[in-house]
Amino acid sequence: MTRCCFIAAIVLLAINTTNAVAETSSEKSSAEQTPAHAQITDTSDNRIPQPSNTALTAYVWDFSRSIDNNYDDWPDNWQRKVGSRYPQYVKIGISPHDESVEQKGRHFDSEVIRYWPNLRQHFDSLPPLPPSFADLVSDRYLEVELDGGLAMVQSDKVKTSRVYQYRLSARVMTRNLVHDSARVEFVFIDEDGQQVEVHSTEPVSGATNWKELVINNVRAPNHATHMFVRLIVEGAEDGLEDIRGTVGFDDIRIEPFPQLQLITDEPLGVYEYGHGVVATAIVLGLPTGASKVHFQLFDVNGKKLASERADIATSIRERTITIDSIQMQSATDKESKQLLDMRFNWTLPRMRPGFYRVTAFLEGKHISSLSTETNVAVIEPLVDTRVPGCFGWTLPQGDKVPHGLGASGVITATENDSAAPSNDYIASRDLVNWLLQIGVDWVKFPCWVAPDDDHAASRIVDICTRLQDSEIQTVGMLDVPREDQIPLYDLRSRRDTVASEFFRDIRVWHPLLEPVMTRLTLKVRKWQLGADDDYSFLGRSRLRESISSISTGLQGYGQPLEIAICWPWTEPVLPKSETSWQAVCRSGTPELTSKEIDSYLELSRDTNYAGGPETWIVLNPAAKSHYERDSRILDMVLRMATVRKHRVQAAFVSNPHDPENGLLTSDSRPTMMLLPWRTTAQLIGSLRQVGSLRLRSKANNIVFAGQDRAVLMVWSETPCEEKIYLGDDVEAINVWGRTEDLEVETIENRHVQSIKIGRLPIFLVNVDPENLAFRMSVEVEQTQIDSMLGQAQPLDVSFANPTRDGLAGSLEIRAPEAWSFDEPSIEWELLGGHDTKTQFEVVLGNSAKVGDYELALNFEQQTVPPKRFTVYREITVGPVGLELRAATRILEGGQLQVEVEMLNHSRLPQSYDCILFPHSGRKYQRRFIQIEPGEVSRRDFYLPDAADLLGTTLLLRASEQDGHRILNYEIPVQR
Structure with missing residues (x-):
């Protein structure tokens, strides 16, 4: 009986496996572009009013037998890197998760093969060899056994499409790693095999159980035709590597999803007040069941202002081909210039200056969450005449400003990728105009290009010329050469990629920089050595002579250069006699508060006033993940205000695109921090902090003044209102750049403005500078x-x-x-x-x-x-040196207790005859108090049946003995 069951199980297994293979072969013949290891998910639905009967392909590498057809324990068509740091002896191969399960499967296979010839005589449909039970039950992964080297493995490439966005996921395991770490890269390449874009997961090290790493919402970049996965095991930054250790990779998936993009007709999302705003939702790879696109507009506080629905059934415009023909098509395939174009426009209602959020999502049956959003800033000029100030940006990537696509930047049926706009570089004219709009007055621009890269040098010269012509102070930044140029600088290790090491030997760097500097120094006079956080010159011996030598070498035959180096806040600046540089850029982590900046700048004030180097500082917003919005805005504005109190020539946001401490999103659209930065920079950037007013509301305030204008900044932790006259045409501008007229009242034949003050600062403009100065005096x-x-x-x-x-x-x-x-x-x-x-x-x-x-x-x-x-x-x-305090409380039985304390802060004893006068015809009470110097004396008064005294006021009259003082003190009656 047992033997019969065994034979029956073998037959069923073989028949099922054969049928599965036949079905797979049929699918492969109908879609030749689909790799054998890809999983197909059918998302068709004939109810959708457009041809969407498309199967979305999820590429899966699970290291099962289906991707190791030649049984060599290596995934088919995969490649590994071999070199000095990637030795061949590092063992990499497919291994089972559970060796015992695979062994049992192998034993079962050996039993099956004995009976197979006899079974085929009874069942003609059986294949010549039986299917492997071990392959079906054994779960495998790619294992890297470290042995003093690194590892890099990449999958076979598959075609990509800009129709979809992608999600990469992979499971990673590490054992006994000390120095090494493992990560996964998602790589896009062009038709020539050159890398176009790389996305990386977080690194995993130490001892980590199987952990899923994910990269979400990746869109194929321009010019990308294929994509692949790269598995990396790399050493520590200090060059140390593990001799022993294990890394595992499994269940690698690239999954396409429909794209819902939301763009506006201004790619960077900044609009002048009065200009219309058009939002466009672009749906690519439309999911089944979708019937409408729902737009919504929100203000800065999340309040919904407007909404609109667009009907997909009546709005889709399809051109000549179905989505089936482009599912595996590359966006750069010149033989196919036709793509599905589904756009839904919404003209937003007129918006006042401020920050806004626009969202779009799909509605319909069986629709999973597919939504997107973008930000819009509406601005207006905040000053009548622009006077360059001190606030600016460092642009670490130069004119490589990710900016998404405008309304004309989406590939349609008449466009091909060679004509599509680049998401990487922004035209120099557009870059400068954008910076002017945002209120940037200083720019640090990376200028380290290869000596033979004439195109890059010409582009930088053009940008710097436009910046200088627009009165934007430009600082050339020599931070790090292009990646392929670094080996030419004779560094000791990769850890030495800092300015002081690049400029270590003039015989090395001078020939490489001279062709570029000869052109750039004609346009740019100020230069910074190193990035904003590069303190590598700190502690260098003979620093004064070194910087002088570098300056002379960079100058060549051009104009004299002004050199800046970076210096941490925690280190005192050097006296003028020990410096040869013209500016020092102060920075540190974490960001300093306004009070800390004030203290540090006070410490270095003597050096600044003595003619030493100029002071620049790095001033980034506080971390997004650590503080809520209003706290970050208030902190940033107060630090910017502190800058205007001292002799600080420039203050930079070190990376506006930083997701934690920046002002922009990854595609260069405004975040909630941009407008507060712009408003503050434009209103006070060219003014000096000159003091403050004593307001009746006790609100905090700072007065900024220049030659012909003044600004009063007010804020309060507790909402309050101030009534004050500051001039005839005063207006209030909030941090979002919105101007409000102030309500004017007449009090005792005098006009006053009514100002509502809250936690976020308000800037009062058009104030009378003479009136402010007079008030402060x-x-x-x-x-x-x-x-x-x-x-x-x-x-x-x-x-x-x-x-x-x-x-x-x-x-x-x-x-x-x-x-x-x-x-x-x-x-x-x-x-x-x-x-x-x-x-x-x-x-x-x-x-x-x-x-x-x-x-x-x-x-x-x-x-x-x-x-x-x-x-x-x-x-x-009251008398100097005497403090009088009183308190009341109702005792049991309704008796009122009045406690009177006198504190004598003088050097002489004092005596007072105290009389308490209650109201309602009650008899007064009398106490005598004598207070010695530095002591406190207390007397109690008791009034019976005090219920009717609650809410009234008692009068305490204290007459000085042997003196002329009489103290009248009112005491409110409370429980």
């Missing part, structure tokens, strides 16, 4: 006046005329009712640039209370027309 000399009731005391008010011309006017003090002045209003007259002190005599009446007061100083300047405004200053009434 006003001081009340006495911060405290004594509680000498009925006696005249001096009150001095000083102020200055900030203008060049003479100024006259009057000053009136508006004080509490119990205060009186012998002369409440005083006329004054001042020459330009002079100050004065005006003295008033104040008398406190019997009902005057001790405590803190706000004096309203009403100024009227005799101008045409007259200017009337009020400045507020605080003053304290």
Whole structure:
């Protein structure tokens, strides 16, 4: 019986396997382009109103027998790199996950082969050899056994299409790795086999169980015809490699998905206010069931502003061919210039200046999530006349600015790839115009090109010329040569790819740089050695002489150059006598706060003022993953404001495209940080921080001023409102670049603007610079006046005329009712640039209370027309050195306890006769308090049946013994 079952199992296995092979052969004959190891998933649905009966091909390398047809334990058509660092003796091959399972399968196969000839006599459909049971049950992977070398293996290439986006996934395992790491690369090549684009997973090291690595949403670049997977085991950056260790790769998949792209008619997403915005959704490889494209528009706070639906059934425009004919077609195949073109446009409603997010997603039956979004910034000029400031960008990739495709950049039936715009480089004119739009006033541009690369050198000369003509200060950056040029610089190791090593031997670098520098130094005078985080010159011996020698070598026969080097914040700058460079760029990780920047710049102030090198700094936004939006914006704006307090000639964002600390998305569209940076840079970039106002709302503020304009920046952790007069045409600009008119009120015959202040800064523009300077000059000399009731005391008010011309006017003090002045209003007259002190005599009446007061100083300047405004200053009434505190609470039984404390900060003892006057006809109570120097004395008052006293105010009158002071103190009754 057992033997019969065994034979039956063999027959069923053979028949099923034969049928499977036959079906696979049929599929292969109907689609010759599909590799034998690719998995086909049919996504057809005849209900969709366009020809979409397309099978999306997922390429899978699972290292099973299907990709090792010659039984050599090596995947068919795969290649390995062999060289000095990639020795042949490093064992790489297909291995089973479980050796015991494979052994049992082999044993089963050996039993089957004994009965196979007899079985074929009874079953004519059986193949000559039985299928391998071991191949069916054994799970295999690609294993790398390290032996003191590295490994690099790549798959066979498969065709790619720009119709789809791709997802690469792979499982990786590592054992006993100390120095080495493993990763997977997704590589696109052109028709000549040259690499066009490479995407890499994160590296895996140490001891790691099977882990899936994924690269999502990859689109085939222009000119790419094929793609493949590269498996890499590499050593540490310090050159150390593992002698022992194991790496495994398995289940490598390249999966295509339909593409839903969202673009706008401005590829970089920046629009001038008033220009229309058209968003276009491009659907490639349309999934089954899709019926509509749904657009939505959101503001910066996520509020939905508008939406629109486009009907796919009535909007699709198909040209001459179906998607079947392009499924495996390369976008650069010149024999096929026809692609499916499905576009859905939405003209967005008119938008005010600010940041916006546009989304698009597909609707329909059986639709999995397929959505996309893009950002749009609407801007307007923020200053009447552009004056170059100090804020700029470092462009590490130069004019290689990823910018996606505009509305005309999608391949259609009449376009081919040779005519398609490049996503890599941006035209020099467009680059400069874009930088001007965004408010960039300084640019660091990489200029290290090969000596024979005339095309790159000409392009850089053109860009630098346009930048300089547009008054954008340009700094040439010599950070690192092109990859293929690095071996020419005689470096000791790959770790030495830093500026100080490249410039180590003038005999090496001078011949390589001279052809380029001869052309560039005619246009660019400022040069930085190394990237913004390259501190390799720090600690170099004879640094002054070294930089001088490099400068002379770079200059050649051109104009004298200004050399900059990078210096960490944590290291003190060198005195002028030890420097030969003209600028030092300060930076560090993590980013410093505004207070820390202020402190470091204060430490180096003496060097700056003594004629030492200019100070540049790196000023990146805080990390996106660590802080929420408003905190990042406030932090960035405050640090930019701090820069304008010191002699900092330039402040750079080191990489605007950085996903953590940048201002742009990967395709150069605005993030939420771009507009706050632009607004701040344009409004204060050319101004100096000159102080602050004392506002009644206690809001934080900074005053910036230049020759003919001033800006007041205000913010507050707690929302508040300030009413103040700052000029006739004052406007408020928020960090998003939106201008708002301020509400004007009239208070006591004086106009004031009403300003609502929140956590994010507001910039008040068109303020009167003279008014701000006058307000900041006003001081009340006495911060405290004594509680000498009925006696005249001096009150001095000083102020200055900030203008060049003479100024006259009057000053009136508006004080509490119990205060009186012998002369409440005083006329004054001042020459330009002079100050004065005006003295008033104040008398406190019997009902005057001790405590803190706000004096309203009403100024009227005799101008045409007259200017009337009020400045507020605080003053304290009470004896110097004495502090009085009081508190109340209701005790059990309804009794009110009043606690009175007096603190004596003076050097003499003080004594007071204290009388507490309750309201409602209650009898007063009396206590005597004596306080020794430096001590605290407390007295309690008790009032019965105090329920009716809640919410009222008690009066405490303290008369100084053997003195003339009388302290009137109000005590609010609380529980």
